[in-house]
Amino acid sequence: MGNPALGDQIIAPHRFNVFGNDGLELRNFLDAIAEAIRDGRQTKLNFRNTKMLYPAGTILLYAEIDRMISTSAHAKPITILQPKSQRAREVLKQIGLFDLTGDKCATIPKRNDVVFWSTAKGKDQSGQNLAVIEVVAKTVKLELGTTLLLDSLWRGVSEAVANSVEHAHKLPREADGFQGLAETTWWMFTQVKDDIFYVVVCDLGCGYRATIGQSIPERFIAQLSQAFAGQNVDAIAIETAMEFGRSGTKETHRGRGSRDAMTVLERHQNGELAIFSNSGAVQYQYSGGNSIKQKRVGLGFSINGTILWWKLPLKAPGK
């Protein structure tokens, strides 16, 4: 990924996204940074040509940079060469990436599709760390005159964070043995763009597949594995956790948290949920209160963690 003509620089992708070739390019970019940090090198990340930053790809960038800086022996292991694109520069400033790396950026975010990005992160599941959700809901009502269903959003997001805190670092992650940071377990972005609300929660832990056996009965896992044989194993693990919650089994008081992610869609009636875990993803879509899509996806690479992503229209279709 490093380009000798540019010195010890690593070129950032044009688009920060987790699907398809974009996702693979993002993975390679993050791996190149990790390798440089492991080797004790100070590294310049060249974002000159970066233009598009999507929430899931961007939170993975933010979380991994935070992780790598936190575990580096250098005081300033990473320097950012800013994007030429004004919008991309505003987004990186708004989410606080320059604060993480200790770089100065004079850009003041002012675009409507940028100023609604907000960032939160935390070590535990204490609710006050997620209070930004309430702030965003109030802002949406004030600025756009539409209402986010705060209680259902809270249910989904707080349970996603609780799952990360309880399960993400029960085991080292497969790719590199990472066992978690003392000060941060989860990261969250919210964004409002074109009357659509996005919220994304990320951890850099071992993923669903490594831990579902601790909270879901073995025979339930076996049934789902058999039903979806041949498909991406991480996607099957996600679906197993979701299906276990949906079935409302009384066998155990554990395992319902994943289901709360879906409650956001059910109560909102319209929107999308995507859950990414390592090399797999499951996408859900609701319209008019009905489930219209449920799709398992193999990413072709591993995000080395878990991301939950919700997309909620703030106005009903047709209005």
Add this chain to the structure above:
Amino acid sequence: MIVVDVSRDFTRFPSGRFKKNGTTSGEGFRERFLEAPIREGNTVEVNLDGTVGYGSSFLEEAFGGLVRKLQLDADKVLSLLHIHSNDPSLVEEIVQYVKDADTERKR
């Protein structure tokens, strides 16, 4: 009767299951407000309104956890709990958690 208002007396941001994972957990709420009066056979009125919402971990551990911790029947726990909420589905959910915990306890 003991009256507990979650948003006033505990937090507006209830989240998570265990105390070890945060300050606003279901376990923390149960230990602080519910266990002693229920153990002594006192009635507790719990008002759920005024918070930003509830996740299933918080609710299950706060109320289902009463059955596990105090080793009481669901009927006993539910007879001593008066839950109020503008969202009836929350009350139904809590009742189910208490009953499920009892079923699990007796298995």
